[in-house]
Amino acid sequence: MDAFIRLxxxxxxxxxxxxxxxxxxPKQFLKTVxxxxxxxxxxxxxxxxxxxxxxxxxxxxxxxxxxxGILVAGDNFGCGSSREHAPWALxxxxxxxxxxxxxxDIFYNNCFxxxxxxxxxxxxxxxxxxxxxxxxxHVTSVDLETQTVTAPSGRTFRFEIDANRKAxxxxxxxxxxxxxxxxxxxxxxxxxxxxxxxxxxx
Amino acid sequence: MHRMLGKTLYDKIWDAHLVDEQDGEAILYIDLHLIxxxxxxxxxxxxxxxxxxxxxxxxxxxxxxxxxPTEGQALGVAKVADDEARLQLQTLESNVADAGVxxxxxxxxxxxxxxxxxxxxxxxxxxxTIVCGDSHTSTHGAFGALAHGIGTSEVEHVLATQTLRAKKxxxxxxxxxxxxxxxxxxxxxxxxxxxxxxxxGGTGYVIEYAGSAVRALSMEGRMTLCNLxxxxxxxxxxxxxxxxxxxxxxxxxxxxxxxxxxxxxxxWKGFSSDEDAKFDREVVIDAxxxxxxxxxxxxxxxxxxxxxxxxxPAAFAAPDKRAAVERALDYMxxxxxxxxxxxxxxxxxxxxxxxxxxxxxRAAAQVVAKALAQGRKVAPHVRAMxxxxxGLVRLQAEAEGLDQVFTAAGFEWxxxxxxxxxxxxxxxxxxxxxxxxxxxxNFEGRQGRGGRTHLMSPPMAAAAAIAxxxxxxxxxx
Numbered sequence: 001m002d003a004f005i006r007l008x009x010x011x012x013x014x015x016x017x018x019x020x021x022x023x024x025x026p027k028q029f030l031k032t033v034x035x036x037x038x039x040x041x042x043x044x045x046x047x048x049x050x051x052x053x054x055x056x057x058x059x060x061x062x063x064x065x066x067x068x069g070i071l072v073a074g075d076n077f078g079c080g081s082s083r084e085h086a087p088w089a090l091x092x093x094x095x096x097x098x099x100x101x102x103x104x105d106i107f108y109n110n111c112f113x114x115x116x117x118x119x120x121x122x123x124x125x126x127x128x129x130x131x132x133x134x135x136x137x138h139v140t141s142v143d144l145e146t147q148t149v150t151a152p153s154g155r156t157f158r159f160e161i162d163a164n165r166k167a168x169x170x171x172x173x174x175x176x177x178x179x180x181x182x183x184x185x186x187x188x189x190x191x192x193x194x195x196x197x198x199x200x201x202x
Numbered sequence: 203m204h205r206m207l208g209k210t211l212y213d214k215i216w217d218a219h220l221v222d223e224q225d226g227e228a229i230l231y232i233d234l235h236l237i238x239x240x241x242x243x244x245x246x247x248x249x250x251x252x253x254x255x256x257x258x259x260x261x262x263x264x265x266x267x268x269x270x271p272t273e274g275q276a277l278g279v280a281k282v283a284d285d286e287a288r289l290q291l292q293t294l295e296s297n298v299a300d301a302g303v304x305x306x307x308x309x310x311x312x313x314x315x316x317x318x319x320x321x322x323x324x325x326x327x328x329x330x331t332i333v334c335g336d337s338h339t340s341t342h343g344a345f346g347a348l349a350h351g352i353g354t355s356e357v358e359h360v361l362a363t364q365t366l367r368a369k370k371x372x373x374x375x376x377x378x379x380x381x382x383x384x385x386x387x388x389x390x391x392x393x394x395x396x397x398x399x400x401x402x403g404g405t406g407y408v409i410e411y412a413g414s415a416v417r418a419l420s421m422e423g424r425m426t427l428c429n430l431x432x433x434x435x436x437x438x439x440x441x442x443x444x445x446x447x448x449x450x451x452x453x454x455x456x457x458x459x460x461x462x463x464x465x466x467x468x469x470w471k472g473f474s475s476d477e478d479a480k481f482d483r484e485v486v487i488d489a490x491x492x493x494x495x496x497x498x499x500x501x502x503x504x505x506x507x508x509x510x511x512x513x514x515p516a517a518f519a520a521p522d523k524r525a526a527v528e529r530a531l532d533y534m535x536x537x538x539x540x541x542x543x544x545x546x547x548x549x550x551x552x553x554x555x556x557x558x559x560x561x562x563x564r565a566a567a568q569v570v571a572k573a574l575a576q577g578r579k580v581a582p583h584v585r586a587m588x589x590x591x592x593g594l595v596r597l598q599a600e601a602e603g604l605d606q607v608f609t610a611a612g613f614e615w616x617x618x619x620x621x622x623x624x625x626x627x628x629x630x631x632x633x634x635x636x637x638x639x640x641x642x643x644n645f646e647g648r649q650g651r652g653g654r655t656h657l658m659s660p661p662m663a664a665a666a667a668i669a670x671x672x673x674x675x676x677x678x679x
Contacts, residue, residue, distance in 0.1 A: 017526060018401060018501055022645045027626040031269060031286035033243035033293045045647050050633065074522070076402040079435065080645060081624075082337040083241065084353035105371075105405055105437050106337060106351050113355035162369070164225040175355070176254070179363045182229055185222040186365060189231050199458035199466050200233060200327075201260070 002115035003172030004144055007096050009069025011140040012059045013130035019073055020080035021107060025089040038085055039092030060093075064136030070097045072129045077118075078107025087116045097142045099149065101126050112165050115172060117142065119149060125157045144170060208476025210373045211440050212408045215348040215473065219331045221365055229365045233330040233347075234261055236316045237303070237357065239294040240268045240626070241335025245358035246297040256301040258364045263325055264298045264305040266291050267315045269626045272589050272616040275309040282308075287627065301361075314592025314618040317341040317555040321425065322594055324454025328443035328470035333360055338555045338642065340431040344424035345451075346443035346473045348408070351432065371437065372406055372482040375475075377413035380489040385676040387565065388423030389557060389640070389659035391415060392430035393495040394487060397505035404436025407483065410475060411441050415489035421450040422561035429556045430642055433502040442474035494675055497644045497657040498542055499530035504644070506542060508662065508674045514538035533646055534654050535634070543672050545656065549637040550586040550667040551649070552613075554623035557640035557660050558591030560598050566640075566660035567604040569678055570611045573668040580612035581670025587614040587629070589621040613667065625650040638666035 029041030046058050054061045060068060071090070077100040078086060087110050090098065097117040111118045119142065121129070129151055132138065138152030144166060149157045168175070194201050209217070222229045235258075237245075242264075249255070256262065266279075269287040279295065282288040291308065298305040306313035312323065317338055320326040326342045332349035333339060335357045342349035352366065360366055376399075378391055396403075409431055411424075419427065424441045431439030441447075448467060451457045458466040493507035506512075512531060515538060518524040531538060536545065552558070552566050566588070573579070580586045588608050590596035596618055599605055605615045622629040623641035631637055631653025640663050644655040656672060665675040 015522075017522065020643075020645050022624075022643070022648050026647060026651075027624050030240050030626060031284070031290050033247070033290060035244050045651060050651070076405070076435070079401060080337065080643060082335060082339075082351035082353055084244075084335075084355060087353075102402060102405065104402070104435060106353060110353035110355065113353060162226075164227050167225070175367055176252070176359050176362050178224060179229055179359065179365060179367060182222040182224065182365075183363075185229070186231070186363060189221045190364075193231070197466070197469060199462040 001113065001172045001174060004096065004115050004117050004169045006144065007069055007142045008139050009096070010065060010067060010136055010138065011070035011072050011129065011133040012065045012068045012136070013133045014059060014071055014073040015130055017074035018076045018079055021078055021083050021086040022080055024078065024086040025083065029089070030083060030085055035088050036092060038089035042089040042093045062136065067094060069094055070099065070140050070142065071095055072126060072133055073098060073100045075101045077103050079104035082106045084110045084113070087111050087114045091116055099126060099129060112169060113175065115169065117144060117169065119159045121149065121157050121159055128155065207480055208478035210475045210479040210481065211346060211410055211442050211473055212348065212373055213479070215329055215331065216370060218329065228368050228370065230331055230368050231365055232261070232333055232360050234263070234320065234325055234332045235360050236320055236332065236334035236339070237262060237264045238268055238316050238336065239266050239290045241354050242297065242357055243290060243293045244354050245361055248358040249361060254362045256303065256361045259302040261364060262303045262361070263320065264294060264303050265313055265316045265319050266294060266308045268620045268624065270308045270619040271628050272619045272621045275617045279308055311593035311597060314595065315555045315558060315620055317429065318559060318591030318595065321345065321421070322454070322592055324451055324457035327451065327466070328447060329473045333366060337432045338429050340437065340439050341425050341429040341555055343428040343431065343439040344421060344441050345447055346440060346470070348438055348440070350437040371408045373480070374404065374407040374409045374436065374483040374485070375481040376409055376411050376485045376487065378411065378415040378487045378489050379413040380415055382415055382489045382492060385494050385661065385679055386492050387659050387661070388419055388426040390492050390495045391489065392427045393497070393502070393505045393657065394492045396430060396434045396502050397495070398487060399434055399485060401433060401501050401503040402435040404431065404434040407436045408438045408440060409434070409436045411439060416441060417444065420561055421446060422559040425559065426556055430502070433642060443470050494659065494662050496542055496662065496672055498534065498536060500533055500644055500646050502642070502644060502657060504530060508542060508672065510542055512536040512538060512540045512542060535636070543674065545636060545672045547584055547638045547666050547671055548635040549631060550584055550663050551589070551622040551637055551639040551641060552587070552660050552663050553589030553591065553621050554641035555591065555620070556642045558589060558595065560595050562640065562660040563588065563590065563595070563599050563604050566664040567607045569661045569664035569675060570613070570668070571607050572678055574607065574611055578668050580667045584667055584670055586612060586667040587616055587622070589616045590618050592618050622649050624648060625653070638663045638672060
């Protein structure tokens with residue numbers, strides 16, 4: 001996993017609530033056995049019309065938002081299907097941080113497996129960032145170390161994040177490797193389980 | 203003397219599976235890991251990259267469900283027309299063969315939708331922890347198992363360690379009390395809950411369902427209720443096991459037998475919330491007040507009784523809410539205030555992990571049989587399809603003659619799979635088509651680009667097929 005320490009990038013406003021993972025990456029792109037290349041399907045139905053032509057009005061298609069690294073989105077971002085293709089698609093497109101008032105559980109969790117930082121701010125702060133992101137071509141900064149988002153105007157907003165998740169994100173740690181440090185505890189648990197619930201190991 | 207506060211069912215399952223803690227994060231043992239073709243290939247690839255093995259293939263079960271076609275399955279995977287789908291199915295086949303994981307391939311009578319197969323085989327049992335790379339894993343909570351969806355990185359983690367790193371959620375109890383009216387079932391209860399607390403109302407919680415209306419549900423009904431828990435934002439739903447649960451499990455292929463059955467039964471009976479358990483939030487719903495429900499919009503929380511009408515955006519004071527309602531009405535092709543029974547249906551889909559079990563098919567067939575007796579069939583402009591949740595459900599329905607009822611009325615009787623629930627396989631809506639669907643998500647484009655989905659129960663979907671528009675099933679039964 002890539003570490004996330006600090007990001008200085010363009011932010012794009014996506015002022016819609018309940019953006020679900022079907023919208024982030026529609027099902028026709030899930031039939032892959034790879035993690036890479038999903039960026040082409042990101043927000044596909046927002047970005048392209050029925051004939052596959054770019055919709056010029058959609059924020060991510062506008063020239064001033066090319067190379068966007070941050071999305072500022074409405075409430076309950078990432079609800080619906082558990083597909084990890086959603087963070088993969090965002091990352092493949094170049095997005096490393098999503099800012100919203102809230103995230104759906106599974107999506108939120110998936111972000112931390114991939115070095116995509118989900119930032120929760122208050123409604124008025126998200127609103128302010130969306131306003132400042134309009135027009136593009138401004139740099140918004142997200143600093144995980146200090147837990148702050150700095151808007152183009154210099155206004156700074158502090159966000160909360162679980163200390164443990166933060167530490168792992170800063171280092172880009174592999175969760176499996178970490179868990180395997182507890183392999184003895186897993187062995188012991190399995191032995192006890194086999195004795196207490198023998199029908200489970202048939 | 204102070205007494206320890208009682209524990210919830212969720213607390214008890216959590217405590218029973220705690221292996222270790224690292225920096226405030228729990229490592230939970232996983233009793234059953236279900237996998238399918240869409241969310242597992244990158245996990246197996248990750249294992250190979252790091253030279254890791256599947257720790258407990260015996261606690262893992264694989265099916266092919268998301269992108270299988272629902273006809274011609276006997277021809278085998280090699281004949282699946284879609285190149286990418288075929289590659290994904292073949293990748294699963296070789297991955298599980300290498301790892302020694304039990305697998306019910308496409309065409310095997312035991313294959314079907316992962317959340318139908320696990321319970322049907324008796325793999326899903328009370329007090330277990332169950333995960334799968336699919337958000338509707340919440341279904342298995344019907345057995346009093348802690349079951350939820352995970353992402354592919356976590357699939358890899360569970361394959362490698364048979365554990366999951368997790369943070370404990372809060373406890374919510376939803377009590378549904380009283381008797382449901384005729385024509386009202388588990389799907390309506392579930393939609394009523396989502397309508398009540400909203401699509402993010404359960405975020406951060408595990409929901410335990412309780413109350414007399416929940417106790418009265420069959421296992422199929424409880425699975426429908428728990429299945430839709432994720433649409434209320436909660437990862438997992440739970441129903442404490444009781445005699446209904448044990449009766450369902452007894453004799454299933456993977457259920458304990460003989461002396462082990464008695465031992466398991468004693469263990470399972472410990473899994474219920476203590477009288478004095480504390481819930482962070484409690485919601486009470488009156489079952490008698492619930493009418494057959496349908497969704498009008500593009501979020502599962504957009505729920506109205508079948509006697510209701512599409513909302514008027516002008517009635518919403520908040521600008522963002524008003525804009526969202528306008529957008530949803532526009533997408534759905536509905537006018538503000540339009541009675542929902544005016545919505546003309548193009549496609550009826552009875553199936554999905556929400557509603558494709560034998561009881562769902564029986565309930566729908568009962569409505570169809572009533573219509574047939576009145577000389578009525580599927581409306582001429584409607585394509586109606588029934589997709590059983592597994593090969594075994596299909597065989598059971600055929601043994602009961604349900605397929606004959608459906609086909610006599612003009613329904614297609616198809617082979618098992620996720621089918622039109624998610625439009626990843628050949629079954630999908632065309633742009634602008636409107637469906638009456640027993641599935642779980644009415645998101646924009648979910649069932650096919652530009653498709654318009656109205657969620658409802660199997661009897662309501664059957665009634666819509668006959669009427670040709672959304673209809674009140676109570677007028678048919």
